[in-house]
Structures are given as structure tokens and as C-alpha cells.
Amino acid sequence: MIKVRIPTPLRPMTGGKNEVEIAGNSVAEIIDNLSSAHPGIKERICDEQGEVRRFINIYVNEEDIRFLTGKETLLKDGDEMSIIPAIAGGR
Amino acid sequence: MFHIPSGILQDMIAHARELAPHECCGILSGKNQSVAETYRITNILANMSDGDLSRFEGAKLSDLQRLSPEERADIAFQMDAREMAMAQRDIRSKELNLIGFYHSHTFSPARPSQTDITIAMEFEGYRQKLNLPEPLHLIVSLEHTDKPDIRAYRIQDSQATEVQIQEISE
Numbered sequence: 410m411i412k413v414r415i416p417t418p419l420r421p422m423t424g425g426k427n428e429v430e431i432a433g434n435s436v437a438e439i440i441d442n443l444s445s446a447h448p449g450i451k452e453r454i455c456d457e458q459g460e461v462r463r464f465i466n467i468y469v470n471e472e473d474i475r476f477l478t479g480k481e482t483l484l485k486d487g488d489e490m491s492i493i494p495a496i497a498g499g500r
Numbered sequence: 501m502f503h504i505p506s507g508i509l510q511d512m513i514a515h516a517r518e519l520a521p522h523e524c525c526g527i528l529s530g531k532n533q534s535v536a537e538t539y540r541i542t543n544i545l546a547n548m549s550d551g552d553l554s555r556f557e558g559a560k561l562s563d564l565q566r567l568s569p570e571e572r573a574d575i576a577f578q579m580d581a582r583e584m585a586m587a588q589r590d591i592r593s594k595e596l597n598l599i600g601f602y603h604s605h606t607f608s609p610a611r612p613s614q615t616d617i618t619i620a621m622e623f624e625g626y627r628q629k630l631n632l633p634e635p636l637h638l639i640v641s642l643e644h645t646d647k648p649d650i651r652a653y654r655i656q657d658s659q660a661t662e663v664q665i666q667e668i669s670e
Binding site: 414416417418427452453461462463464465466468471473475476489491493494495496497498499500 | 523525544545547548551552554555556557560575576577578579580581582584585586588589601603605606607608612613615616619620622623625626629630631637
């Protein structure tokens, strides 16, 4: 099982949980399985083409998946995946 | 006390002016308490879909929903996540550290808004897990167009505390 960290804006979709345990061998599989457990969450993470939205970074352990093999990045038991919106703000 | 070369302070002001009335945003790198470089990051807010706006909360979300996409970037910013990741990689490759984030307030003072504080606290929750240093939050105010103001803050426990910055002439 992979520990997936859920960002604040998506927690209403996981019943308020900031971490969930999801089975899967790759980032893409984890996102699909996360969405089976918490319907609608994939649409919040990925756009219509299935690409990760422009304001979201996904990390496996401490590395951004863009510098690994993107959504095909493989995970093993004990790895952690973090879904993290980039910094924002406003006056 | 953080030390920032005058060229970098001027570059942040130039960035804010170039994008006004939109808010600009960027990243500062350096070592210890000295800033070495800036990375201009695209404010993608005007290109975000209505659904993506739920990244914001409460009053800010309501305000954004009332505006056109172009107008939204006047009152808020959202960094492009890919550019942010590329900047962090470049910083690491130069053996520097992430020192902080900056953004502009086009029409208001150089003080963190409630949205700035809420999102900074959200980031606090992630950054310790990712082994990133505590960032400074700098705001470039263009409220007085002929007298731009830059101030830096630490944001902890939902409180913003101003940190002095010293301009280093080059």
C-alpha cells in the first residue's frame, strides 16, 4: 500500500483525511484507484487530457515525478506520494 | 535580517510593474540569509478553469468567481507548478537553497492577506515532509506607484511576522 498525502483543497473528498492508503504500482494507477475510492478526485488532479493540472505537483517521496518518469513512475510498498498545489495567494 | 542585492530588489519591482495590474510571482534562492537569484514564475490564474478555483477558499473564492478570468489575476496569483518544480531543481543543482517566494500586491500594501497566510500555512504542512527549508514570503506593493515597497515575512502558526531585509549594493 502507498501512503498518499491529500492537499487541503481536496480533503472534503476524502472525508477530511490528510492521508489515505491506496494500492497501485504506478502514479497513474494510484490516481485511478484513489478516484475509485473517492469519486471525482481524479478530475481535480488531472485535466481532460489526463495530464496533471498546471497548479499541482506530485511527489514520490521527496522527488517531483516530472524528474522521474511522470505518471508512469513506479512505486513500491512503503513509498509515499504527495499531491501538492503550487504556492498561491492574493491581496 | 536577510540580505538582498539591489539588482534583485529592482528586478522584483520591474517584474511587478511589467505584469500590473496582474499580480506577479516568483522564487528566491540563496545561501544562509543572503539572496542570490530570482526565478520569475508565471501567474497562471487567468488560465485556470472555474473548477480549479476551488483551490482557493472562502471569501477569496467568492471574489474570484465574480470576476472574469483576466480580472482574477489582479487580486490573486497561482504559481505554475511545473516552473516551480524546475526552479527548485535548478536551485538544488547550484547547491543553493530555496529562500522564499515573492508576489506583488498591485493596489494594496505590502502585507500578507488572509489568503496569503492560509496558503502559506497549507504549504507549511507539506514542506516539512519534503525536507524544504522554511520560506520567507516577500510582497512587492505598487500601491504608491512612484514608491514601491518590498517587505518580507515569516508565516508561522497563522501569524505573519515582518523580517528585516537589507539591500546590498552591487
